[in-house]
Amino acid sequence: MDELKLYTYIAVFGSFALYFAIAWWSRAGSTEEFYAAGGGIGPVQNGMAIGADWMSAASFISMAGLIAFLGYGGSVFLMGWTGGYVLLAMLLAPYMRKHGKFTVPEFISDRYYSKTARVVAVICLIIASLTYIIGQMKGVGVAFSRFLEVDYGLGLAIGMIVVWVYAVLGGMKGITYTQIAQYCVLIFAYTVPAIFISLRLTGNPIPQLGLGSTLADGSGVYLLDKLDTIVTDLGFKEFTTDNMGGSLNMFAYTLSLMIGTAGLPHVIMRFFTVPSVKAARASAGYALVFIALLYTVAPAVGAMARLNFTQTVEPATGQQLEYAERPQWFKDWEATGLLAFEDKNQDGKIQYSANQQTNEMVTVDQDIMVLANPAIANLPNWVIALVAAGGLAAALSTAAGLLLAISSSVSHDLMKGVLTPDLTEKQELFAGRVVMTLSILVAGYLGLNPPGFAAGTVALAFGLAASSIFPALMMGIFIKKMSGTAAVSGMVAGIGVTMLYVFQHKGIMFIPGTEFLGDLPENWFFGISPNAFGAVGALVNFVVAIIVCKFTGPAPAEIQQLVENFRIPKGAGSAHNH
Amino acid sequence: MKSSSYWAENIRLIVICLVIWFVVSFGFGILLVEPLNEIRLGGYKLGFWFAQQGSIYTFVALIFWYSHKMNQLDKKYNLEEDEQGE
Numbered sequence A: 001m002d003e004l005k006l007y008t009y010i011a012v013f014g015s016f017a018l019y020f021a022i023a024w025w026s027r028a029g030s031t032e033e034f035y036a037a038g039g040g041i042g043p044v045q046n047g048m049a050i051g052a053d054w055m056s057a058a059s060f061i062s063m064a065g066l067i068a069f070l071g072y073g074g075s076v077f078l079m080g081w082t083g084g085y086v087l088l089a090m091l092l093a094p095y096m097r098k099h100g101k102f103t104v105p106e107f108i109s110d111r112y113y114s115k116t117a118r119v120v121a122v123i124c125l126i127i128a129s130l131t132y133i134i135g136q137m138k139g140v141g142v143a144f145s146r147f148l149e150v151d152y153g154l155g156l157a158i159g160m161i162v163v164w165v166y167a168v169l170g171g172m173k174g175i176t177y178t179q180i181a182q183y184c185v186l187i188f189a190y191t192v193p194a195i196f197i198s199l200r201l202t203g204n205p206i207p208q209l210g211l212g213s214t215l216a217d218g219s220g221v222y223l224l225d226k227l228d229t230i231v232t233d234l235g236f237k238e239f240t241t242d243n244m245g246g247s248l249n250m251f252a253y254t255l256s257l258m259i260g261t262a263g264l265p266h267v268i269m270r271f272f273t274v275p276s277v278k279a280a281r282a283s284a285g286y287a288l289v290f291i292a293l294l295y296t297v298a299p300a301v302g303a304m305a306r307l308n309f310t311q312t313v314e315p316a317t318g319q320q321l322e323y324a325e326r327p328q329w330f331k332d333w334e335a336t337g338l339l340a341f342e343d344k345n346q347d348g349k350i351q352y353s354a355n356q357q358t359n360e361m362v363t364v365d366q367d368i369m370v371l372a373n374p375a376i377a378n379l380p381n382w383v384i385a386l387v388a389a390g391g392l393a394a395a396l397s398t399a400a401g402l403l404l405a406i407s408s409s410v411s412h413d414l415m416k417g418v419l420t421p422d423l424t425e426k427q428e429l430f431a432g433r434v435v436m437t438l439s440i441l442v443a444g445y446l447g448l449n450p451p452g453f454a455a456g457t458v459a460l461a462f463g464l465a466a467s468s469i470f471p472a473l474m475m476g477i478f479i480k481k482m483s484g485t486a487a488v489s490g491m492v493a494g495i496g497v498t499m500l501y502v503f504q505h506k507g508i509m510f511i512p513g514t515e516f517l518g519d520l521p522e523n524w525f526f527g528i529s530p531n532a533f534g535a536v537g538a539l540v541n542f543v544v545a546i547i548v549c550k551f552t553g554p555a556p557a558e559i560q561q562l563v564e565n566f567r568i569p570k571g572a573g574s575a576h577n578h
Numbered sequence B: 001m002k003s004s005s006y007w008a009e010n011i012r013l014i015v016i017c018l019v020i021w022f023v024v025s026f027g028f029g030i031l032l033v034e035p036l037n038e039i040r041l042g043g044y045k046l047g048f049w050f051a052q053q054g055s056i057y058t059f060v061a062l063i064f065w066y067s068h069k070m071n072q073l074d075k076k077y078n079l080e081e082d083e084q085g086e
Helices: A003-025 A031-039 A043-054 A057-099 A104-111 A115-147 A152-202 A223-233 A247-263 A265-272 A277-295 A298-313 A328-336 A368-376 A381-419 A425-448 A454-478 A484-506 A534-552 A557-567 B002-031 B046-076
Strands: none
Touching (some): A003 A152, A031 A425, A057 A247, A057 A265, A057 A368, A057 A454, A104 A115, A104 A265, A104 A454, A104 A557, A115 A381, A152 A277, A247 A454, A265 A454, A298 A368
16 A cells, blocks of 8 residues: 555544544433434533534535636636525524524424425525535545545445434534534645745745745746736636636625625524623624635635646646656546647647637546545645545535534424424434435435536526525514515515526536527626526515515514514524424 | 513624625625726735735634624523533
8 A cells, every 4th residue: 555545544534533522422312412412512612613614515616717718717716605694693693593493494384384385495505515415425435446546436425324314313413523624624724735835936835925925946936926817818808817718707706705605504503502692693603704814815726726737738838748758646536537738749748828729728627626636746645645534524525514504404494394294203313314315325325326417506506595595584683573475475586597507508407409598698687697597586585575565564563572672682582492 | 572682782783794794805806906906015016915914813713703792692691501510
């Protein structure tokens, strides 16, 4: 066994052993512990757990790669996935914590005095969460097969067993404590290579400052200026100004991601685990601190990876790399098919260019950037091993949080709330664990046989959360008179418009050939891409709900009293049952 | 009456915070990015810096400032929650 593989085994299995130990120590005994960790998690710990819950395989692996190739346009992900926490902290979290229930559908059903609203919320939640889990499970499979060279299916199975043990045993309590450990693993694994690379390129160990510094090669040129020059020389758009199809699209995209973030149930339900309203507000702040640690490093990782990569294939202007002299990491990734070279003019050299006719780097997958970065920069093997453990921590922690959101909405909202209200606490706890086990099996199956539309549905998850859940919650808190009928009409209209727009460009249920307007920028409404349309759906939701409320009359007096009550912190208990 | 003026003050705070939230991200980071890019912050163009760094730092500061002000407001109106016996 070579050194790298040995280190990787130690990092991966060492971290798994840690998660198991934590799960055993913090197993849940009651529904309150299972759904809301007994309401006893402090704001700093909760913030860290939210950070791990939020930062998925997509944040860890894909985001820096997206920024590397989108440049300035990649800012929509940075602002969109952090700005949502400002909305959460001010518009939703404290009031929902004060109301003191376990799940988002339960809040909706109390506020809108309607079981229909609860069922609609459960459906949105399950669609949004399941599509997310597929991505995490794929991430687990890929990490195992690339770094430990085990079969993709076996890697997936190991991941499923690990999540099963600590999520089913520990519920929210076990998941929260495990996520704290996973946060530490993933942030360490992300920042250490970034520090090394920043130090090597600019002499500054802090990546956020390194990105704005001059290069360490003695030329006195700023890193970003150098990057702009070399990518435009190859015919690509300038890195720092490439704006992803215009300001309006970026505006709508960012807004959709922000509202979607604030409306995702697996994030909101973390605020039910803290002991007080005050702690709920602070939790959002700490969560964003821990998230920002990774999100402000990501642009540096992206830009530096692009620079390193481009300078490897074209060390100086007009001087191209001989294909026969390509480095080892190049060969490793060629083997996976994620990097491919085709010698179009038969000169044995690599011509890399934005021109499709002459470009010889025919495949450069964005997702390899973070994983290949330490090797491209010639970092020691233990750093590469760390990245594998970090990627797994990111995928597993998010999967566990999503599984809990699904199981609580089925066992607590659908079974206890609507179908079989006379469930005892013990039965409900058992049902929660059974549902979670089933969800893991479904997620594993879908990870093994990913449906063709998996990539498209992640956008749909954000679109759904943005256009249905967020407006319903916000109006429930800020418009006292908002009635159940009006809110349900708004949700249906918001989802309807968003789905129609996504389907008309991407195909009905993502079936190829059924899109009646092609997925081309010319056909987009004001140039807004389908992924960015959730913001428009949310606007439709607000407008429809407010108009319907004007015509059908306000919510009953006792509901308005309920709203008055959760607007003030006084009188909050821990999250409780009916 | 007490709780309605508490709510009005809360709304005023939220509006202030969300205006700042909007200006640093959508304003400086997207709509005004071109003129701001004329100004440099070391190697960063300023608009680019707001989009990829500055807006995130501002978001963090906003949440802490808001929770600090709300804690003061809870005290002022005597609406703090009861101590938990856990």
